[in-house]
Amino acid sequence: KLSGGQQQRLCIARALTIDPEIILFDEPCSALDPISTMKIEDLLLKLKEKYTIVIVTHNLEQAGRIADYVAFFYQGRIEEQGLAQDIYLKPKSKLTEDYLRGVF
Structure with a gap:
């Protein structure tokens, strides 16, 4: 098995x-x-x-380790997309920033 x-x-x-x-x-x-x-x-x-x-x-940590480019979806639409490094370090969207910080 x-x-x-x-x-x-x-x-x-x-x-x-x-x-x-x-x-x-x-x-x-x-x-x-x-x-x-x-x-x-x-x-x-x-x-x-x-x-x-x-x-x-x-899994945000996993995406950060693997991805070059990411898209954050919220309620079925793309809230933010771009280079993983840019989004993880300085998200443009408040929703993305909150999600990355664990604030829902």
Whole structure:
């Protein structure tokens, strides 16, 4: 039986067999232990060198470690988008700033 992290890596390997231009990940580390999460994040960092990857996540720290570009959605619309570094360090939107600070 495969662990959650092994199952996730297997799913990624399957997706790579068709050599896609873009790979979409929906909460790729959800319910994984910290070691498996680190392995998946390391894999995503390697994959983004060759592929365009889009990650949907609520994990702000993970997005900050992986993303070059981010979009913050609020009630089904894009509230703010741009370079991850710019948004994390100096968001333009009050909603984005509040979310990053944990104020909801």
